[in-house]
Amino acid sequence: MQAEFFAKLGPNAMTFKAMMDTLPDAGFYIKDAEGRIMALNRRNCDICNIHGELAAIGKHSDDIFPEAFAQSYMARDRIVRETGKPIVNQVSWDAADMSNDQHIGSVFPLFDSEGNLIGTTCLYYKLPAKESGPDWHGVLKRVTDYVEVHYAENLTIGQLSDLVPTSPSTFRRVFQKTFGISPGKYLINIRLNAARRLLETTDKLITEIAVETGFWDQSHFGKIFLKDRGITPSHYRRRYRLTKGEKKKKQQPLRG
Numbered sequence: 232m233q234a235e236f237f238a239k240l241g242p243n244a245m246t247f248k249a250m251m252d253t254l255p256d257a258g259f260y261i262k263d264a265e266g267r268i269m270a271l272n273r274r275n276c277d278i279c280n281i282h283g284e285l286a287a288i289g290k291h292s293d294d295i296f297p298e299a300f301a302q303s304y305m306a307r308d309r310i311v312r313e314t315g316k317p318i319v320n321q322v323s324w325d326a327a328d329m330s331n332d333q334h335i336g337s338v339f340p341l342f343d344s345e346g347n348l349i350g351t352t353c354l355y356y357k358l359p360a361k362e363s364g365p366d367w368h369g370v371l372k373r374v375t376d377y378v379e380v381h382y383a384e385n386l387t388i389g390q391l392s393d394l395v396p397t398s399p400s401t402f403r404r405v406f407q408k409t410f411g412i413s414p415g416k417y418l419i420n421i422r423l424n425a426a427r428r429l430l431e432t433t434d435k436l437i438t439e440i441a442v443e444t445g446f447w448d449q450s451h452f453g454k455i456f457l458k459d460r461g462i463t464p465s466h467y468r469r470r471y472r473l474t475k476g477e478k479k480k481k482q483q484p485l486r487g
Contacts, residue, residue, distance in 0.1 A: 236269045239343045255474050257356040279327040282461025297411015300325045308351045311338045329420045333358045382421045383445040430468040437464050
């Protein structure tokens with residue numbers, strides 16, 4: 232399916248896709264005219280908690296993400312397909328990793344050699360904190376803000392529901408409806424995000440990272456990371472640094 236689609240895009244399509252895989256800090260995807268995923272770069276797989284590109288090929292956003300998030304992603308693609316015009320530098324607050332991070336992204340139409348619109352492509356990156364947009368979580372933002380700071384602690388449903396405040400059962404139901412996942416799964420995602428950042432930016436031992444980000448121990452951390460990311464923490468660190476190293480090497484000026 233992917234090969235047939237890329238054949239329609241032309242001879243430079245695979246080169247373009249390969250270039251996107253070298254971007255360590257930006258997410259990229261391509262979808263066909265039916266909204267099915269045709270390509271993802273490595274960073275987008277990491278952000279979306281997808282084990283690898285092939286696990287997503289042929290799927291729609293609502294096959295992968297909670298409904299509220301999927302509908303937002305699909306709506307942007309649908310607008311571009313219907314108008315044939317790009318959406319440029321749009322700020323969004325529906326981060327695929329369920330974090331409070333806000334992103335800026337652009338969605339462009341894709342055409343075949345005869346000028347027929349055959350899909351869309353998107354590139355997005357995280358906004359610096361100082362460029363953050365308005366509050367979109369409403370009351371629940373108190374909870375997500377708290378989790379972003381205290382994720383390493385032994386948080387309970389009772390503690391989080393007291394922040395709203397409401398009963399634990401009502402909090403659990405409202406949170407699930409709003410984010411499409413349980414509070415417990417959200418907390419795991421935030422811990423994994425923090426662990427991923429430490430793997431990328433520090434030389435700390437895996438054991439240290441596990442404890443610092445709220446997991447019981449290295450074994451527990453490794454199992455959760457492997458289940459969600461499809462690779463071990465050490466493998467993730469090596470792959471990320473290899474990608475960063477390749478980018479730096481390519482940016483070095485020619486001498487001689």
